Amino acid sequence: MKSILMLIFLIFITGCSSSPKKLYPEINKHMVYINKKGELKDPTTGKIVTSDDDINIYINNIIEDFEKSGKKKITIFIHGGLNTFKNATQKASQVLENYDDSESFIIFVGWSAGPYSNYWDHLLFIRNGERRPHLGPITSPFILIEDIAESVSHTPRAITESVMSQASVPKPKAFDSKEEKAYRSSLKMLESPKLINIRMTGETTGLNMKDILPVINPIKFITAPFVDGLGSGAWDSMSRRTELLVYNDSAFKGQKNVKTGLEKLLVGIECKEKIDTKSQINGTEEYLNIDGIRCRKRSEFQANKPAITLIGHSMGTMVANNILSRQPDLNYQNIVYMGAAAKLKDLEANVVPVLLKHKETKFYNLSLDPYREISESHMLDSVPRGSLLVWIDGYFTRIASFNDKTAGNWFNIIRAANIIFPDQAKKQVYLTKFGFKSGPQNHGEFDEYKFWDEEYWKGNKITPLVDIQKK
Incomplete structure (x- = not known):
């Protein structure tokens, strides 16, 4: 059992995580990291920032550093799931060392998405959506039995899903599956007349015999059910943690000061809350104090409202949806989803209202070629094929309805685009597919390129984050 669990988690780690690099000096002026309880964690020391005053000081330092930079724009990047604290901070450091946008100040949002801690939370502590430190461990044997029983009972479905996913490969159109026929019909509808900006780079070619043949590795008949039964618990825990970035674990316990460091940062950027008589003005009367966050006076803020580019990778798009929902009035210039694990219906519920309200805002949805997505293999092909999105x-x-599917899958977004994006917002939408030998080839590679570059979002200029020759 332990070996199977470790195997599955090793696969998970390759799904969204990135290779580690050395820590960047003063990374704490460019990063907000939220742990599994919704607490702010200092990326330089690894310590929890406990008091509300210290959290305010930490966030104000970021805001002040942005103002000192003289830049007028802010890029917010949220990493995907399955990243540990070390992965997240070192990836941010790697990006900071190669960041070359002279107009935009970059801020990283990190969160506790490590695979082990999420399954243990599911097994030992989380009950009915809440952390139960006493009841959880007592009931954990029953949860484990339930997970194993679910794995066993789902064996036929898991094996069928594994075999069917391997059989989906490029082939003559005469042999298209129902999904492929629906995709081609939807694509034709979007392109003629041109309703949405669609860019497809590279080719759907280059798959070798290992990719094309439906390789039946007997080990998959063992691992597939456990991917289903045990993986679901870890997924539920990670999904819960995407919520904790905007309010902490004590938010529903009648306590004060439940705003996380991330939400305080967004308040500091936007200063959107009403200014009442209780707000304190400092000695120079240039800034207002709202919930302890240093805010510009309203008139000054309106004249210097920073343009925001919000970028989410994989499960980071679920966090981005929460940001859009709670802070819809930020001056969003670009919203960029890379390999989005967010559901189509959540994209419709959170992204579309912002597009309708802000006519200048552009939305970019970046996807892998669907056949690369389907054929992605791990661990010598000993587990079911497919990227994290395929596994989700x-x-x-x-999946109760089509809109429950992930928005990052190319087949899904093309088939749903005409429905979820209203006519008045379609011109603001850009859908980009990276084909064979053109940009990212696996789900975890989207942030291995200069993901802050608009030309990358459009598929026009695909520049590796680090020169391949230097790796």
């Missing part, structure tokens, strides 16, 4: 749609979540 096939194993981890219950």
